Amino acid sequence: MTRLLIIGGSDAGISAALRAHEIDPRAEISVLLADAYPNYSICGLPFYLSGETPDHRQLAHRTAFDGIDILTNHRAVVIHPVGKRVDVVRGANGRAETMRYDHLIIATGAVPVRPQGLPGLDLPGVYGLHTMADSFAVHHHLTTGEARSALIVGAGYIGVEMADALRHRGIDVTLVSHTDPVFPSVDPSFGRLIGEELSRHGVRVVAGCTVERIEAAGNRRGLTVSGSGGFAATADLVLVATGVRPDTTLAATAGIALGPSGAIRVTQRMETTIPGIGAAGDCVETWHRILQRPVYLPLGTTAHKQGRVAGENAVGGERSFAGSVGSQTVKVFELAIARTGLCEAEARTAGFDPVTLEIETWDHKAYYPGAHKLRIRVTGDRRTGRLLGAQILGHWRSEVSKRIDVFAAALFHGMGVEDLNDLDLSYTPPFSSPWDPVQMGAQAWMSAVKTGADKSFTADRPTNLEKGTQHESP
Numbered sequence: 135m136t137r138l139l140i141i142g143g144s145d146a147g148i149s150a151a152l153r154a155h156e157i158d159p160r161a162e163i164s165v166l167l168a169d170a171y172p173n174y175s176i177c178g179l180p181f182y183l184s185g186e187t188p189d190h191r192q193l194a195h196r197t198a199f200d201g202i203d204i205l206t207n208h209r210a211v212v213i214h215p216v217g218k219r220v221d222v223v224r225g226a227n228g229r230a231e232t233m234r235y236d237h238l239i240i241a242t243g244a245v246p247v248r249p250q251g252l253p254g255l256d257l258p259g260v261y262g263l264h265t266m267a268d269s270f271a272v273h274h275h276l277t278t279g280e281a282r283s284a285l286i287v288g289a290g291y292i293g294v295e296m297a298d299a300l301r302h303r304g305i306d307v308t309l310v311s312h313t314d315p316v317f318p319s320v321d322p323s324f325g326r327l328i329g330e331e332l333s334r335h336g337v338r339v340v341a342g343c344t345v346e347r348i349e350a351a352g353n354r355r356g357l358t359v360s361g362s363g364g365f366a367a368t369a370d371l372v373l374v375a376t377g378v379r380p381d382t383t384l385a386a387t388a389g390i391a392l393g394p395s396g397a398i399r400v401t402q403r404m405e406t407t408i409p410g411i412g413a414a415g416d417c418v419e420t421w422h423r424i425l426q427r428p429v430y431l432p433l434g435t436t437a438h439k440q441g442r443v444a445g446e447n448a449v450g451g452e453r454s455f456a457g458s459v460g461s462q463t464v465k466v467f468e469l470a471i472a473r474t475g476l477c478e479a480e481a482r483t484a485g486f487d488p489v490t491l492e493i494e495t496w497d498h499k500a501y502y503p504g505a506h507k508l509r510i511r512v513t514g515d516r517r518t519g520r521l522l523g524a525q526i527l528g529h530w531r532s533e534v535s536k537r538i539d540v541f542a543a544a545l546f547h548g549m550g551v552e553d554l555n556d557l558d559l560s561y562t563p564p565f566s567s568p569w570d571p572v573q574m575g576a577q578a579w580m581s582a583v584k585t586g587a588d589k590s591f592t593a594d595r596p597t598n599l600e601k602g603t604q605h606e607s608p
Contacts, residue, residue, distance in 0.1 A: 136161040138448050139220060139233055141210045141384065142241030143167035144176070145434050146415025148195070149441030150239050150448065155201045158449040163202045164233065166222060170206040171266040172199070177434055179269045180292070183276065184299035190266065190273075213238065213388035215408045237410055237448040240385050240398065241441060244378035244416035244432050249287075254348025259357050260372045263292055275371050282306060285359050285369035287345050289316035292375035294328065294466045297337045301467075307337045308367050310359070312376075314342030319462065320473055321511060323492065324527050328466055335467045340365060348372055378432060380417045393419045395430035402454040404444035412448055414440035423457035423546060424475055424522065425484055431460055461542040463535045470530040472538035475523025475545045478513050487516040491579040495571050497532035499563035506532045510575040512541075514551040516583060521551045524575070533565070540572045551576050 138154055140147045143165045151163050165172065171194070178193040187193065205224075212221040219234045246262045248255060261272050275281055284300050286293050289311030297309045309316070309332060315325030316332070316339060329339050344362040351358045351368050360366045380397040382390075391407040393399040398418040400406055406413050415437035419428035436458050446453045463472035481488035490513040496505045506529035513523040524541035526534045544554055554576035561568050569577070 136449050137234065137236045138163045138239070138445075139235035139237075140165045140239045140241060140445075141213075141220070142243055142415065142417075143172040143204060143206075144174070144241065144243055144415070145195075145437035146243070146441035146444070147239070147241035148173040148199070149438045150241060150412075150414060150445030151199070151202045153442045153445035154449045157446050157451055159201060161449050165199075165202060165204050166208040166210050166220075166233075167204060167206045168209045169266060172204050172206065174266055175434075176264065176266075179263055179266075180295040180299040182269055183263075183272055183296070184302040186299075186302065190269065210384060213240075213384055213411075215388055215411060218410065235410075237412070239404075239441075239444050239448055240390075240406070240411065240413040240417060241415045241437075241444075242381040242384060242417045243437075245381045246374075247377045247379050249345070249374070249376055252345065252348065254357070255374065257348060257350060257357060259370065260348055260374065262374055263296065264378070272371070272373070276303065276305075279370070281370040283356070283369040284308070284371050284373060285310065285357075285367055286373045286375060287359070288375035288377070289313065289339075289341075290319065290375065290377060291462075291464050293373075294332065295464060296373055296375065297332055298335075298465070298467050301335055301337060306369075308369065309337050309339050310343050310345055310361065310365070311339070311341045312344055316341055317471070320471060320525050320527075321477055321490070324471060324509070324511070324525055327509070327527055328469065328471060331467050331469045338367075340367075378416065380430065380432070382417055385413065385417070393428055393430075395419060397430045399428070402443075402457070403447050403452075404440055404455055405447070412444040414444040421455060421457040423459050423548075431458055433458070433460070433462065435461070456546075459542055459545040461538060463538060465530050468529055469527060470532065470534035471525075471527045472534050473523070473525040474538050474542040475521070476513060477523060477525070481513055481515070481522045486520075486522060488513050488522055489516045489579070489583055491575070491582050493571075493575050493578045495574050496567070497528060497571065498565050499567055502563045504531075504564075508532055508534070508537075508571050510537075510571055512551060512575040512579045514579055514583070519550040519552060519580075519583070521545055521549055521554070524572075537570070537572050540570075551579050 173195045175193045181187040209223045246264045283306040285308045315329045317325045317328045347360045356370045358368045391399045398413045400418045404412045416432035420431040422429045443453045443455045461474040478488045478490040492511045508528035511525040559570045
């Protein structure tokens with residue numbers, strides 16, 4: 135009987151345990167969880183704090199784990215690869231014990247990046263947002279105090295989502311972004327539109343500003359935040375959302391090799407450099423299908439897939455992780471923003487000859503009520519015509535997320551931009567057009583490259599396809 139021990143009970147760890155039990159129901163599977171919240175959706179925390187998901191228990195992906203021993207409040211402190219054992223601190227009293235394994239999977243995830251040299255991070259009223267405990271602390275402040283204003287440091291995914299969440303509660307929000315425009319995960323033209331959407335909903339956006347100090351507000355209640363360019367603002371609470379890094383202390387101490395990003399180096403079988411120890415999730419490198427090399431790309435969807443592979447192989451399977459193309463999506467007030475593959479700058483750095491074309495078109499036939507404009511950016515290689523990436527921005531009801539999935543599937547299979555026109559995509563006037571907007575973007579890209587118009591293309595002036603294409607039927 136295989137004794138499988140998994141360190142970490144979030145997406146990757148639970149996926150590994152479930153798959154291992156499915157493949158070998160006789161395996162003895164234990165999951166060490168540092169807190170009491172197995173398999174909770176950390177991505178759902180902004181919606182819990184906004185009040186849209188009022189019960190935090192709804193964030194649990196599942197609550198039943200048949201055949202799996204979930205050991206809550208068990209913190210792994212040392213891995214001994216030679217003896218195949220792990221030292222564990224158990225419960226609030228800190229009682230130490232040792233657990234043995236035949237196969238070990240490390241799924242320790244990521245930890246928040248704390249801005250180095252920023253005074254005031256430990257003051258009351260300053261919060262991160264990465265764990266259930268973090269969310270409870272923020273929720274308590276919001277519901278029992280007199281919080282009327284908040285300042286968010288960082289304008290990535292968590293930052294913009296929390297700006298939305300706090301405005302939903304009627305709180306005044308200031309969002310401070312080191313980059314200009316906000317949300318550097320997408321191209322600047324989209325970042326500017328996201329900034330406009332935030333401002334339209336009452337968020338004070340301060341872009342291109344480095345926060346330098348957080349301090350008590352003196353005679354006034356709350357906290358004062360100051361930064362470059364003379365920026366200063368006072369708020370009742372401060373959220374620091376400046377990214378994450380892989381949590382690899384356990385692995386490194388055990389002698390497991392890390393990659394250049396500081397994440398655990400793994401094979402596509404999710405094996406580490408020490409036999410009998412696998413790893414998966416936000417603590418590991420991810421194989422990128424377009425770049426054909428490992429990168430650090432912490433995503434919940436990727437963690438689930440990697441965990442499934444690691445769990446299957448831990449009980450004798452022969453599965454490989456196929457890789458990621460970096461598909462991501464976010465909702466900010468009325469907008470949905472999604473990306474997959476490479477942005478133009480990333481593609482150029484990787485050695486491609488990228489061309490990016492942006493179009494604006496309707497999400498469905500304009501004569502059917504409720505049509506919304508979509509902006510679609512298609513990036514492809516000028517020399518080969520290969521699709522390299524795409525970004526979409528539009529109303530959150532415009533199937534932005536599902537349309538980016540069409541691009542993601544094409545990227546996964548190495549398709550060219552022109553190949554998108556051959557896809558048999560569904561159509562009815564309330565949902566699309568005979569040529570879906572995805573295909574309109576591909577056609578515009580091909581036309582620009584073939585005529586040389588791409589050389590004078592400006593991202594801030596998208597090609598307008600409001601009237602559709604010549605081949606559309608009623």
